[in-house]
Amino acid sequence: MHALSLPTLAVKGARFKKVAHVFDLLRPILGAIVLAFIAYRLYQVLIVQQEYGADTWTRLLISGLIIGGVYALIAIGYTLVYGILFMINFAHGEVMMLGAYAGLFAFQAFNAIQVGGQAQTSFLNAYPVLAILLAFVIGMFISAAIGYFLEKIAYRPLRKAPRLVPLISAIGASIFLQNAAQLLFSPQLREVTNPDILRRGAGWTISINNANVIIPYTGVFTFVLSVLLLIALYIIVRKTRLGRSMRAVALDKKTAALMGVDVDRTISQTFIISGALAGAAGVMWGLHNGMVYFYVGFIPGIKAFTAAVLGGIGNLPGAMLGGLVLGIVESVGPAALGIDFQLKDVLAFVILIIVLTFRPSGLLGEVLAEEKV
Amino acid sequence: MILNIENINVHYGAIQALKDVSFNLNEGEIVTLIGANGAGKSTCLNTISGILHPTSGRVTFIDEEITNTSPQDIVKKHMIQVPEGRKIFASMSVWENLEMGAYIHSDRSQIKKRIDQVFERFPRLKERRNQPGGTLSGGEQQMLAISRGLMAEPRVLLLDEPSMGLAPILVEQIFDIIREINHNGTSILLVEQNALMALSIADRGYVLDSGKVVLEGKADDLLRNPMVIKAYLGGEAIGSEL
Numbered sequence: 305m306h307a308l309s310l311p312t313l314a315v316k317g318a319r320f321k322k323v324a325h326v327f328d329l330l331r332p333i334l335g336a337i338v339l340a341f342i343a344y345r346l347y348q349v350l351i352v353q354q355e356y357g358a359d360t361w362t363r364l365l366i367s368g369l370i371i372g373g374v375y376a377l378i379a380i381g382y383t384l385v386y387g388i389l390f391m392i393n394f395a396h397g398e399v400m401m402l403g404a405y406a407g408l409f410a411f412q413a414f415n416a417i418q419v420g421g422q423a424q425t426s427f428l429n430a431y432p433v434l435a436i437l438l439a440f441v442i443g444m445f446i447s448a449a450i451g452y453f454l455e456k457i458a459y460r461p462l463r464k465a466p467r468l469v470p471l472i473s474a475i476g477a478s479i480f481l482q483n484a485a486q487l488l489f490s491p492q493l494r495e496v497t498n499p500d501i502l503r504r505g506a507g508w509t510i511s512i513n514n515a516n517v518i519i520p521y522t523g524v525f526t527f528v529l530s531v532l533l534l535i536a537l538y539i540i541v542r543k544t545r546l547g548r549s550m551r552a553v554a555l556d557k558k559t560a561a562l563m564g565v566d567v568d569r570t571i572s573q574t575f576i577i578s579g580a581l582a583g584a585a586g587v588m589w590g591l592h593n594g595m596v597y598f599y600v601g602f603i604p605g606i607k608a609f610t611a612a613v614l615g616g617i618g619n620l621p622g623a624m625l626g627g628l629v630l631g632i633v634e635s636v637g638p639a640a641l642g643i644d645f646q647l648k649d650v651l652a653f654v655i656l657i658i659v660l661t662f663r664p665s666g667l668l669g670e671v672l673a674e675e676k677v
Numbered sequence: 678m679i680l681n682i683e684n685i686n687v688h689y690g691a692i693q694a695l696k697d698v699s700f701n702l703n704e705g706e707i708v709t710l711i712g713a714n715g716a717g718k719s720t721c722l723n724t725i726s727g728i729l730h731p732t733s734g735r736v737t738f739i740d741e742e743i744t745n746t747s748p749q750d751i752v753k754k755h756m757i758q759v760p761e762g763r764k765i766f767a768s769m770s771v772w773e774n775l776e777m778g779a780y781i782h783s784d785r786s787q788i789k790k791r792i793d794q795v796f797e798r799f800p801r802l803k804e805r806r807n808q809p810g811g812t813l814s815g816g817e818q819q820m821l822a823i824s825r826g827l828m829a830e831p832r833v834l835l836l837d838e839p840s841m842g843l844a845p846i847l848v849e850q851i852f853d854i855i856r857e858i859n860h861n862g863t864s865i866l867l868v869e870q871n872a873l874m875a876l877s878i879a880d881r882g883y884v885l886d887s888g889k890v891v892l893e894g895k896a897d898d899l900l901r902n903p904m905v906i907k908a909y910l911g912g913e914a915i916g917s918e919l
Contacts, residue, residue, distance in 0.1 A: 545780070552766055552777055559764040562726060564752030564781040564829065 335662055342641070349642040356639055359515035364636045370523040370592065372631020373530030377585040378608030379615070379623040380537060381451075381578030387554040387618040388574050390467065394474040395454055397605015398481035399579050401598065403447035403586030405489060408496050408596045410439040410587075415497045432499035440529075443587035444580040450481075451579025452572055460568070478605075485598035493597045496590040498522070504594050522592040533584055534624050537577070541620060550574055554618075603649065607634075610656040616666025625667060630655065678737075679704045679864050680725070680756070680833055685734030687717075687724050694720045695731070696888045702833065702866050707859050709867040709875040709896070711909055712885035718868040719761055721885070722835045725866075726758045727751045738833075753781050757829050761837035761868075763822040767811025771802050774810045774821055778828030788828070795824040816847040823854060833864045840871045852878050872909035876900045884909070 349355065378400055385393045414435045417427035428435045458477040462470045498504055507520035541547035552560040553570045561567050589604065590596050607630060615626025633655065634648040641651075659666060680702040687695040695717045702708045710718045723729045725736055727748040736744045738754055766774050775795060779788045796803035799820050805813060810821060819839055826834055836855065840848040848871065856878050859865050869875035876882050876896045884892035884905060892904065899905050 545783075548769075548773060548777060549780065551769065555766045555768065556764055558728060559760055559766070560777075561728060561748035562752065562758050562760055562764075563777045563825075564749045565777075566747070566749045 331662065338658070345641045349640055353642065355642070357513045357515065359512040359517050360639065361636070362512055362517050364639055365632065366517075366519060366523060368632035368635030369628065370520075370527050370631070371635060372628035373527045373534075374585045374588055374592075374604065374627075375608045375611045375631050376534060376624045376627025377530050377581045377588075378604055379611040379627045380534070380620070381582050382609050382612040383615075383618055383620060383623040384550070384574050384578050386612070387620075388550065388571055389459070389463075389470070391459070391470045392474065392609065392617075393454075393459075393575075393578070394471070394605075394609075395458070395477040395481055396578065396582060397601035397603075397608070398478050398485075399447050399450050399454065399601070400582040400586040400589070400604060401485060401596075401601030402450050402481065403443040403579075403583030404590045404596045404600055405485065405586075406446035406583065407439050407443040407587030407590045408494055410442045411435070411497045411499075411590075414439070428497065428499050432501045435499055436502065440584055440587050444583040447583025447586060448576045448579040451575040451582070454579075455572060455575040460571075482598055482602070489598065491598060493595050496594050496596060498591055498594075502591060504592070520592070526588040526592050529584065529588065533581060537581065538620065540577070546570075546573060607649075607652050610652055610659075613656060614659050614666055616668040619666065619668050622666055622668035629667070678702070679739055680866065681735075681737040682721070682725065683735045683737070685721075685724060685731040685736065687720055687729055687731050694888050695724070697734075698885070698888070698890055700883045700890060700893065702864055704864055705859070705862065706881065707855070707865045707867060707879045709869055709872075709879040709882045710885055711869055711872040711875055711882060711905075713909075714870070715887075716885040717888040718885055719837055720888075722758055722837050722866070722868055725751075725756070725835060749781075752829060755829060755831050756833040756835065757826045757831040758835040759822050759826040759837060759839065761841065763815075763818045765810035765813070765818050765821055765825075768809050770807050771810055771813070771821060772806045774825050775828055778825035781829055791828055791830075795827070799824060815842055816844070816850070819843060819847070819851055820854070823851075823858075827858065827863075831863055833866065834858065836865060836867045838868060838870060840869060840874060848874060872905065873900075876905075 378396065381396045381399070382393060385391065385396070411428060414428035415426045418424050419427050419430045454477055458473045459470050462473055502521050502525060504522055505518075505520065507518040507523070509516050509518055511517070539547075541550060549560065549565045549570045550573070552563065552565055553567055553574075557567050560570070585604070586601070589600065608627065611626035611630040612623045613626070614630055615622025615624070630652060634652045637651045638645045638648050643651075678701050682701065683699050684697045685695055685699075686693065686697060698717070698721060700708070700710070700721075710721060712718050720729065724731055725743075727743070727746050727750070730745050734744070735742055738751075738756060741754075743751060743754070766777060769777065772792065775792050776788060779791065782788055796806070801817055802821055802824065805817070810818065813821060823836070823839065826836075839851050839855065843851065852874055855865060855867065859878075867875055867879060876899055879896040881894065882896050882899045883890050884899070892899065892902065894902070900910075
């Protein structure tokens with residue numbers, strides 16, 4: 305039996321090697337074809353047709369940066385968790401969705417509270433800065449708590465299981481959270497009540513080529529807050545004791561434990577931080593896009609996962625860069641390639657496939673081999 | 678007795694790695710566990726450090742049972758393991774590695790002072806303090822690993838194969854350092870495959886074979902024991918080795 309099966313295996317191995325070899329040769333050719341096609345389309349649209357003026361490009365770039373900042377915040381969560389547990393937390397988009405709901409309800413509540421004697425105004429518009437701050441604190445807290453319990457219930461018991469098992473558990477958790485939100489909050493779309501100083505659609509108007517380009521307040525607010533949170537996270541990971549313990553656990557759990565790091569606690573803290581960032585992204589999403597429903601986390605979640613892969617999964621600056629690049633590409637890309645704007649989601653996922661095929665380690669991939677967080 | 682291991686049994690799944698192992702360490706001693714690959718030496722250290730938990734038996738530190746204590750709580754008792762293969766955090770700088778060693782301490786100025794002491798003792802590490810730990814040579818990494826262990830001010834230092842993969846001259850240096858640490862008051866449990874070097878600096882030794890303690894005694898006696906000479910020192914008489 306053994307004498308028989310061994311040579312067959314060897315032949316199979318050789319054939320497989322040959323196939324792999326052919327693919328290795330084909331890959332650069334395929335890559336060249338794809339690049340040539342993209343270059344041709346760009347040339348057609350940008351040089352020959354010149355369909356859009358500078359004002360349109362500015363608008364697209366602005367919306368790309370805004371959405372990119374949100375993607376970056378969510379992508380950080382994927383990358384942190386991957387760095388520390390080597391698993392993709394597919395329920396992360398739902399963590400963001402619940403943060404968006406928390407923000408929605410917070411704004412609603414603040415709008416319902418009446419303050420002031422004669423001139424009745426809502427708390428939301430009487431103290432808008434405080435209200436926004438509180439809404440973010442509530443959203444981040446809820447999402448952080450969801451992240452914490454998600455790890456504790458769905459992932460921790462599977463810590464020693466094969467790697468596919470927690471992944472399936474994550475998908476299950478994602479479906480559970482979506483359906484729970486649908487049952488609890490009804491499937492309808494809900495509109496977020498913004499404070500007057502952050503009205504949706506309002507913004508600064510600049511003039512480019514005699515056309516008005518609006519820079520929305522909510523967009524600027526979203527982008528600035530994303531950047532601030534990303535900087536804060538970077539400082540936490542690089543400079544604080546908590547960050548050092550996270551990096552140590554990501555590099556080597558056993559040795560980290562021998563240094564006195566509580567590995568379980570550090571993993572919980574990682575989920576709390578990831579959740580808080582996703583919660584902030586959820587509240588921003590509500591403020592800027594206006595609509596919240598139980599499915600709101602799914603597409604941003606998958607896009608942010610794409611962003612994390614694009615930047616190099618497990619790599620912190622990579623996730624930030626990947627988020628911004630993906631936001632801009634999906635916003636500017638359809639116009640630049642002369643395709644329908646509704647194909648922006650397709651474009652994002654094509655990027656995911658291209659990255660996984662040609663450069664699985666992502667844009668900042670070289671660093672990945674060593675640097676996990 | 679600062680550390681006492683009584684009849685511990687440790688299993689990896691169905692495989693029994695340690696069978697009724699007992700040994701102890703007195704304050705101020707160097708005690709070595711010698712034995713071949715797979716004899717269970719590292720398993721002993723990992724059980725003491727709380728990485729593994731024995732299925733039966735007791736581990737006592739000073740007067741306190743620590744059999745099922747978590748690794749971080751054992752570190753807080755100032756019993757520190759320097760793991761096999763050095764296990765430097767490769768992408769962290771030398772400085773950050775040392776800071777990790779002092780993880781249980783929070784007094785910044787104390788940590789800084791101790792890092793300065795390390796740099797005084799090992800100028801090479803000072804030169805490379807901002808370099809990623811993974812870029813150091815094997816000998817430098819071992820110095821860093823031991824220094825990192827010392828950052829927590831250990832009462833007991835558990836050293837796992839500090840000579841592994843080092844050139845003979847570096848091995849001598851490492852053992853000089855170990856002796857110096859012991860002189861400064863730290864009790865040391867040393868796991869080694871290099872039985873000759875280990876026994877030459879140790880007060881007492883235990884020989885482990887297939888998860889059992891097969892021999893124990895004063896280091897000098899073990900060095901003269903014919904079985905030890907034959908099995909672990911690779912020679913007929915001790916004189917020819919030295």
